[in-house]
Ligand SMILES: Nc1ncnc2c1ncn2[C@@H]1O[C@H](COP(=O)(O)OP(=O)(O)OP(=O)(O)O)[C@@H](O)[C@H]1O
């Protein structure tokens with residue numbers, strides 16, 4: 695679905711990525727890990743063609759974006775849904791209108807049919823029908839994230855890109871959100887790429903991941919494989935205090 699080869703990213707004179715290699719396969723739930731400021735969001739922005747790398751190759755849906763026509767690029771945009779770090783909904787629009795926005799960008803649609811589609815998306819992410827007429831500032835953080843997720847799946851994407859989907863949620867809401875992502879990806883045959891710091895999300899939802907550090911990918915593979923990465927940051931992440939959860943997860947898997 696996505697392949698990055700030797701991607702170099704610069705902002706002014708600063709080098710953010712020195713040569714990043716990533717492969718996201720179809721039906722992966724792929725996590726991008728790394729310390730704050732390591733360039734994870736920037737990588738997502740490059741995958742979404744919002745930022746152009748200084749050099750290197752980005753292949754989306756088996757096509758090098760350098761060779762992609764405007765039509766190709768528009769069709770890519772139709773094939774993915776995105777949830778940015780702040781779950782940025784349009785505050786002046788109701789939840790229903792927010793979810794309808796990406797659909798209306800592409801087609802004109804009968805109002806009744808549009809409402810039915812939006813209601814279906816709300817139910818897919820586990821939000822009640824009443825939320826349709828509510829405004830973002832009337833929602834809890836967890837509901838807002840779900841509304842943003844409903845908007846991300848509005849156009850029936852094949853690919854979902856999520857930036858820190860569970861950050862700021864309490865553990866119960868985060869687990870609920872994790873389950874929603876897992877169930878959605880299975881039900882809708884989605885490939886998911888997400889940036890996350892959340893160990894629970896990583897262990898319970900993702901099947902593959904990479905660790906970004908010092909502008910390169912230190913390791914890429916199954917969660918089990920990358921947990922063995924010989925690096926200080928990776929060791930702290932997996933085997934520090936919070937990483938104890940990982941040990942439990944591993945034991946459960948063996949049983
Ligand atoms: N628009 C921008 N202008 C200048 N520098 C930027 C811009 N966007 C990002 N950067 C810089 O690029 C680097 C990587 O930023 P990025 O947002 O990708 O980090 P991140 O890994 O997502 O961090 P976090 O986990 O905190 O979200 C940071 O040092 C940041 O300061």
Ligand SMILES: [Mg+2]
Nearest residue numbers: 734735779857
């Ligand atoms: Mg970020």
